[in-house]
Amino acid sequence: MINALLSHFAETANCGDTQHIGSCTTNLPAITAGSGEVQTVLNILFGIIGALSILMIVIAGLRFITGQGNPQEISKARSTIIYALVGLIISLAAVSIVNLAVNKL
Secondary structure, eight states: OHHHHHHHHHHHTTOOOGGGGGGOOOOOOOOOOOHHHHHHHHHHHHHHHHHHHHHHHHHHHHHHHHTTTOHHHHHHHHHHHHHHHHHHHHHHHHHHHHHHHHHHO
16 A cells, blocks of 8 residues: 555656655755754744733733723623633743754654
């Protein structure tokens, strides 16, 4: 089954030979990013997510203060704070997992 799959990919890539699949030209973009570049990009992405979570906490805190005792406004602000904290925790966990995985490789 694996040989049939390799043969199919070799024919699709116009190689004709399943032994030299690595030397075939498939006209697909080559990936040259190493683990360091991937880690940097993901850390930046998770940093942005963390910053947005903190910003949402601050905005919800202001809404909580300016709610003036209105139960609906306070409820919205409280749920926004909870969701932002969950997002921040997930972002921190994701950074830890990515760093652990990249450092293990």
